[in-house]
Amino acid sequence: LGQPVVIDNKAGVNGNIGAQEVMKAPADGYKLYVGNGSMTIAAHVYTQIGIVDMRQMVPIGNMLQSALVLAVPASSPIKTYAEFVEHVKAKAKTGKSIDYGTGGVGALPHVTTELLRERLGKPPMNHIPYKGSSPAITDLIGGRLDAMFDATSVVAPFIKGGQLRALLVTSDKRIPAFPDVPTAAEVGLKDFNIVSFIGLYGPPNLPADVVKKANAALNAALKDPTVTKNILDRGDEPGGGTPEHLGNLTRTHYKTWGEVVKANNIKAD
Incomplete structure (x- = not known):
């Protein structure tokens, strides 16, 4: 992106504190959100504290699985x-x-x-x-x-x-x-392919040109050999791809885990 990136770690409720802040941020691309798949579960488990619906954020790109x-x-x-x-x-x-x-x-x-x-x-x-x-x-x-x-x-x-x-x-x-x-x-565990993800998101109404630029920068970073090795050494898999791919991933996880949470009556509040 040609400029410094500041990482502001906002811990709390599977990342909800940070997500709330980005949801209220100006749609100019200067405040983005690194979120994981657990946020799609938290929306079903925490029903009293206003969990951000990740489907309302603008997907930019998948970082890793x-x-x-x-x-x-x-x-x-x-x-x-x-x-x-x-x-x-x-x-x-x-x-x-x-x-x-x-x-x-x-x-x-x-x-x-x-x-x-x-x-x-x-x-x-x-x-x-x-x-x-x-x-x-x-x-x-x-x-x-x-x-x-x-x-x-x-x-x-x-x-x-x-x-x-x-x-x-x-x-x-x-x-x-x-x-x-x-x-x-x-x-012998069929259909038990469970993979979490970490994705890059923006606030609602983030302009398409900003999404395109951020997605290109993310994909370029994921092709760097040092970055790839670091991710693989952790046991993870590098991500990449289009904003649409991350959007589909988010919606699929939201639906799938919502059904599991309901079937097993999992609640945190």
Whole structure:
């Protein structure tokens, strides 16, 4: 873009604080929003606090995709997804449940686990939400949790460091960062291709010429070898493409996860 870019991290409710600010910003392209797929879930989970509907923002371009990994502690006797399912069902027969953690209620790992529970016939699985992924990962490594889903970029250092064991990835193909970890389809979980995304958005009424310029700059950055390597090393996949692609992705996620949230009665307020 030929000018400095200032990153202003506005944490809170899966990114809603920052989204609210950008929604009110002038439509001149000087204030944009980097949002993730969890915002499309938050709109259904938080019903009392005015979550921004991402479909009302102007899509500019997809930055990256990130699959989820189902992980267990390295000390766990569970070595495969089949053994995980066997463990869950064995616990259920005795009236007990496994404990799984997430970085918060309504985040993608939470609704993904509930979708898996639905596929398994809804055995008891106790959800323990944390304030962010870090404390949940710490408890998983320590064996205080049985398992958890989280983004590839979050669990990658701990899998490579031997502290966690990956049972599956939710992408449609194996991830270069974890070539030995099977996909959900490979372990028998059909139609379980779950990928989050991070996209660049603008406020409503952002002019088409501004969208075009920002999209071109984003696609150029994603072709930089250093940027590509950094994304792949995290276990993610570089994005790119048109504003229309991001718009379709946003609407699809909004609809899909809305149905899962409703079916499992997931609420955060």
